[in-house]
Amino acid sequence: MRGLATFWQQGDLVARSVVLLLFAMSVSAWALIVWKGWLLRRARRDIARAVPAFWDASALDDGRRRLAAIDREGLLLPLLDAATATPAAGTLATSADLDAQLTRRLRDALHRGLSHLQFGQVLLASIGSTAPFVGLFGTVWGIYHALLAITSEGSLSIEKVAGPVGEALVMTAAGIAVAVPAVLAFNVFGQWVAACEAELEGFAHDLRGMLLGARSGPGKADPERIAGHGNRG
Numbered sequence: 209m210r211g212l213a214t215f216w217q218q219g220d221l222v223a224r225s226v227v228l229l230l231f232a233m234s235v236s237a238w239a240l241i242v243w244k245g246w247l248l249r250r251a252r253r254d255i256a257r258a259v260p261a262f263w264d265a266s267a268l269d270d271g272r273r274r275l276a277a278i279d280r281e282g283l284l285l286p287l288l289d290a291a292t293a294t295p296a297a298g299t300l301a302t303s304a305d306l307d308a309q310l311t312r313r314l315r316d317a318l319h320r321g322l323s324h325l326q327f328g329q330v331l332l333a334s335i336g337s338t339a340p341f342v343g344l345f346g347t348v349w350g351i352y353h354a355l356l357a358i359t360s361e362g363s364l365s366i367e368k369v370a371g372p373v374g375e376a377l378v379m380t381a382a383g384i385a386v387a388v389p390a391v392l393a394f395n396v397f398g399q400w401v402a403a404c405e406a407e408l409e410g411f412a413h414d415l416r417g418m419l420l421g422a423r424s425g426p427g428k429a430d431p432e433r434i435a436g437h438g439n440r441g
Contacts, residue, residue, distance in 0.1 A: 220353070226346035230339065230382050237335045237390040240328045244393070248400040251281045251325060255407045258284050263414075268292070283321040283404070284411060290317035291415040310419060314412040321408055325401045329394060336391035343383015350376025 258278040265271035275285045290313040295301040301309065354373055
């Protein structure tokens with residue numbers, strides 16, 4: 209701690225700015241890692257429970273109630289609401305056939321859900337890719353000032369070089385320490401988001417097939433009636 213305090217006192221505005229920037233990047237990365245880890249773990253558990261519960265329901269209203277009780281991140285329920293929505297007549301939304309309407313509504317709802325899951329991924333990637341270079345800049349800046357100090361004194365000794373250069377190299381280590389957790393979290397969260405995306409796409413595909421089957425299958429109810437019935441829930 210004494211060495212860090214000395215380094216902070218001896219550093220100029222640029223060196224202190226680099227330290228503060230690395231500190232802010234580290235705090236942001238860890239806060240995001242904790243939050244996204246909790247969110248994605250909960251989303252994966254809820255999807256794994258909610259999808260089978262929905263398809264085990266006896267009716268669409270019952271299935272919607274089950275989704276509302278389990279889907280805490282609101283990923284599956286918007287897909288069901290989009291699939292069963294009834295657009296206002298006479299609009300461009302109803303100008304296409306039912307297949308195209310369902311595809312568009314489910315696609316839009318799916319994209320909104322994925323945006324929620326992917327939030328913060330860009331920040332993690334940015335921190336992981338730029339933190340080492342920020343630390344390297346701090347190292348170069350520190351070595352530059354150490355060499356200037358040695359030149360001004362007109363003599364070179366290991367005692368005069370070791371301290372300033374060692375403190376400057378700490379910047380590189382700090383940049384790597386900030387970047388590694390961000391990169392690892394980005395890769396792990398990317399896999400979790402991809403797994404959730406596959407489950408959501410499968411659920412949307414099955415919803416679309418159910419409603420289209422209600423239209424074309426013999427003895428099935430008309431999908432517009434199903435949509436209105438589901439929206440009342």
